[in-house]
Amino acid sequence: MWARPDARTSRRALSRELIVRSAIELADRDGLDAVSIRRVAAALDARPMSLYSHVPAKDDLLDLMFDELAARSLLGADRPTAWEPALRAIAHRVRAVGLAHPWSIELLSRRLQLGPNVMRLLDEWVAALDPLRLPPGQAWSIVTAVNDYVTGYVNREAAQRRAVPADATQARRWRREVGAYLTDLAASGSYPHIAPLLQEGYATAPDNFEVGLDWIIASIKASRRGRTR
Amino acid sequence: MWARPDARTSRRALSRELIVRSAIELADRDGLDAVSIRRVAAALDARPMSLYSHVPAKDDLLDLMFDELAARSLLGADRPTAWEPALRAIAHRVRAVGLAHPWSIELLSRRLQLGPNVMRLLDEWVAALDPLRLPPGQAWSIVTAVNDYVTGYVNREAAQRRAVPADATQARRWRREVGAYLTDLAASGSYPHIAPLLQEGYATAPDNFEVGLDWIIASIKASRRGRTR
DNA sequence: CCTGAACCGATACAGCGTATCGACAGGTAG
DNA sequence: CTACCTGTCGATACGCTGTATCGGTTCAGG
Numbered sequence A, B: 001m002w003a004r005p006d007a008r009t010s011r012r013a014l015s016r017e018l019i020v021r022s023a024i025e026l027a028d029r030d031g032l033d034a035v036s037i038r039r040v041a042a043a044l045d046a047r048p049m050s051l052y053s054h055v056p057a058k059d060d061l062l063d064l065m066f067d068e069l070a071a072r073s074l075l076g077a078d079r080p081t082a083w084e085p086a087l088r089a090i091a092h093r094v095r096a097v098g099l100a101h102p103w104s105i106e107l108l109s110r111r112l113q114l115g116p117n118v119m120r121l122l123d124e125w126v127a128a129l130d131p132l133r134l135p136p137g138q139a140w141s142i143v144t145a146v147n148d149y150v151t152g153y154v155n156r157e158a159a160q161r162r163a164v165p166a167d168a169t170q171a172r173r174w175r176r177e178v179g180a181y182l183t184d185l186a187a188s189g190s191y192p193h194i195a196p197l198l199q200e201g202y203a204t205a206p207d208n209f210e211v212g213l214d215w216i217i218a219s220i221k222a223s224r225r226g227r228t229r
Numbered sequence C: 001c002c003t004g005a006a007c008c009g010a011t012a013c014a015g016c017g018t019a020t021c022g023a024c025a026g027g028t029a030g
Numbered sequence D: 001c002t003a004c005c006t007g008t009c010g011a012t013a014c015g016c017t018g019t020a021t022c023g024g025t026t027c028a029g030g
Helices: A016-030 A037-043 A048-053 A058-073 A083-100 A103-110 A116-128 A136-163 A168-188 A195-199 A209-228 B016-030 B037-043 B048-053 B058-073 B083-100 B103-110 B116-128 B136-163 B168-188 B195-199 B209-228
Strands: none
Touching (some): A016 A058, A058 A083, A058 A116, A083 A103, A083 A116, A103 B136, A116 A136, A136 A209, A136 B103, A136 B195, A168 A195, A195 B136, A209 B136, B037 B058, B083 B116
């Protein structure tokens, strides 16, 4: 589907970009389930079937949405030249975009994402390691390791954030109920090692993103020292 | 919903376990989208609405399915006593179960998973680190880092695997089309750093799971050496 | 044996993705 | 200028979804 560009002729009230942007806004406001062909059409004051002139199918629309976020994650000229700051900068940008649009992580697990901007982002990851002059296989190992860690972390973080209701009073109720459930678990005695964590709320877990990132980067450095010796 | 157990009275042709097991088989065979209340009911030779006597809603059924997989991921007495083999064993088990049921990763990003067996699995992670006698916050950092890495890796791996069609001839066609698309991208010159990877198929990427795992574990050891010094 | 509670089941409703087909606008060829 | 043809827009319709509602049925406890 990436081969078939938008038709873009004549009477164009609609366009692929417009549809994608609108769908992203919808997902941001009401979640991924709220993104339906009918609702996107309504938001654009168009009839549902009109969207199909610009997008082959709904799944492809979702791919386009993800690819758009990948585009927004690109650092471009802002990317530091030194490899370590570059890796960190990309990791943080990916995390920030993921948290700003929590539904994107869902798309990542639904379908293999191969859009051009996803690839461009991959290219940036590898480019960050360019100064190290590694054999390509090794650069790829590093990129996948860091990227997979970031993905996993943001996945958990986004799921946690999305679980608590937006409404304040409902959020309080949710926290109370989940808290009660977790303390019950802790009291059951079946979870001896995490009982303290369960009781203190579990949601109060600190921001560990940097810690894990540090560990992976430290190992990259260590293995490099091993090589050059 | 974890507070409300299955009613389990009287005329029980259906049961929560039966429904969950059947839904898992359905998801394994035809994917997560194939899991609909109506289809699960049909597989059990029951009427759709009968399921609601045992499961509050479909989303809860999905949670139950995930929790069942968490149960199957538990090592229990098989868990090695030394912390490093234990960490590795749990990581590999989680990966294996995730790949055997690729839809589980999807559930992980859809909803925060807090089922009792998910918690038991968390407990096992932390228990693995018990011999290290770390302050609980530090153990938690390690567990999240390793777990997030594993999650991220399996996410990518499962998405890649699920993308290629099950049918052999369709799989060949898919590979040809994706290959053509990727070589086009590589030829475009916009992806200078990953062009070689794109051309050699991208799907031929080697198994890097162990590499990243080694890196994180190496850093755990290193930071421990730093502490005890 | 009676009664209440639970399960099972049919029907119905709103919403979904999208196949099909008709109507129509606009650029291009004659 | 006219004719056509390509691609957009739109209405309708089909089969599927989750589940609210409610009525019938069966069983356990008293």
